[in-house]
Amino acid sequence: MAKTSILVAGAGGRMGRAIVAEILKTPGATLAGGFERPDGPDIGKDIGVLAGLDAIGLAVEDAAEKGLTRAGALIDFTAPKVTISNARAASEKGVAHVIGTTGFSDEEESQIADLAKSIPIVKSGNMSVGVNVLTALVEAGAKALSDDYDIEIFEAHHRAKVDAPSGTALMLGAAAARGRGVDLNQVSAGVDDTRAGKRKQGDIGFSVMRGGGIVGEHQVAFTGMQEVITLSHSAIDRGLFAKGAVAAAQWVMGKPAGLYTMRDVLGLG
Ligand SMILES: NC(=O)C1=CN([C@@H]2O[C@H](COP(=O)(O)OP(=O)(O)OC[C@H]3O[C@@H](n4cnc5c(N)ncnc54)[C@H](OP(=O)(O)O)[C@@H]3O)[C@@H](O)[C@H]2O)C=CC1
Numbered sequence: 116m117a118k119t120s121i122l123v124a125g126a127g128g129r130m131g132r133a134i135v136a137e138i139l140k141t142p143g144a145t146l147a148g149g150f151e152r153p154d155g156p157d158i159g160k161d162i163g164v165l166a167g168l169d170a171i172g173l174a175v176e177d178a179a180e181k182g183l184t185r186a187g188a189l190i191d192f193t194a195p196k197v198t199i200s201n202a203r204a205a206s207e208k209g210v211a212h213v214i215g216t217t218g219f220s221d222e223e224e225s226q227i228a229d230l231a232k233s234i235p236i237v238k239s240g241n242m243s244v245g246v247n248v249l250t251a252l253v254e255a256g257a258k259a260l261s262d263d264y265d266i267e268i269f270e271a272h273h274r275a276k277v278d279a280p281s282g283t284a285l286m287l288g289a290a291a292a293r294g295r296g297v298d299l300n301q302v303s304a305g306v307d308d309t310r311a312g313k314r315k316q317g318d319i320g321f322s323v324m325r326g327g328g329i330v331g332e333h334q335v336a337f338t339g340m341q342e343v344i345t346l347s348h349s350a351i352d353r354g355l356f357a358k359g360a361v362a363a364a365q366w367v368m369g370k371p372a373g374l375y376t377m378r379d380v381l382g383l384g
């Protein structure tokens with residue numbers, strides 16, 4: 116099998132299944148296989164059937180290692196600790212890594228940056244074109260408007276989402292902070308605290324909702340005393356993120372080691 120084929124971590128997950136389906140319909144993309152946790156319920160099942168398609172004769176494996184010997188890239192939408200362990204395995208085998216997982220600690224972020232010294236890694240909290248364009252709009256808005264406009268980032272997701280605020284909300288917060296020339300860590304409200312008390316001028320606030328099957332909603336509001344400007348993005352289908360992830364895998368194979376973002380993949384600068 117060509118070393119340009121793509122291995123899928125968490126192939127039985129919500130995103131894993133969407134990614135398998137996207138690889139199978141993308142011209143030039145080949146599926147190297149998929150894996151789940153060793154005691155997972157999907158081990159041994161046909162990956163195509165799990166993705167809601169016909170059988171393709173590839174069974175879900177119980178570890179990354181075997182699949183990595185066949186793959187040029189690993190797409191990984193799992194959980195932070197799993198992704199760190201996969202990044203180590205990918206770097207031992209010299210395989211490019213596309214990371215969609217969110218909710219990393221600062222320590223885990225720096226481990227990924229270290230591993231990106233030996234393999235090319237694309238990492239983004241949101242793989243859609245729309246959100247990556249939206250970050251540029253938010254940065255421009257924050258630059259143009261004074262801190263008399265309160266910035267609030269609202270996100271809503273399905274009931275099974277684990278991390279909060281979402282990776283996308285944090286990307287949008289970082290874009291707003293860049294526009295204002297401030298450090299997000301110094302001005303973010305709502306990430307760790309309760310939001311009780313008056314709003315502090317210059318704070319970038321985060322609000323979170325969880326419910327049902329919401330795929331992903333994000334809004335950035337700039338609220339002044341006389342007007343509100345709202346920029347927003349709605350994800351209608353997970354295939355959106357899968358499409359971005361497969362494009363990232365095809366883009367990153369053969370690139371020099373380094374930590375890349377979807378803005379690099381999409382040529383957004
Ligand atoms: N960047 C982006 O554009 C997007 C990012 N995401 C992020 O992707 C991540 C996954 O989301 P989602 O698909 O909804 O979550 P799911 O829980 O549906 O999928 C994660 C999958 O990983 C599996 N898994 C757990 N441990 C391992 C292991 N050791 N090896 C291999 N697989 C393992 C899980 O199995 P089990 O359930 O049995 O534990 C599950 O099947 C989240 O962090 C989410 O925020 C989601 C959408 C878009």
Ligand SMILES: O=C(O)C1=N[C@H](C(=O)O)C[C@H](O)C1
Pocket residue numbers: 217240241272273276277280281282283284330331332350
């Ligand atoms: O968990 C999800 O579902 C999603 N996670 C990503 C995030 O944390 O922003 C991207 C998308 O919104 C869906």
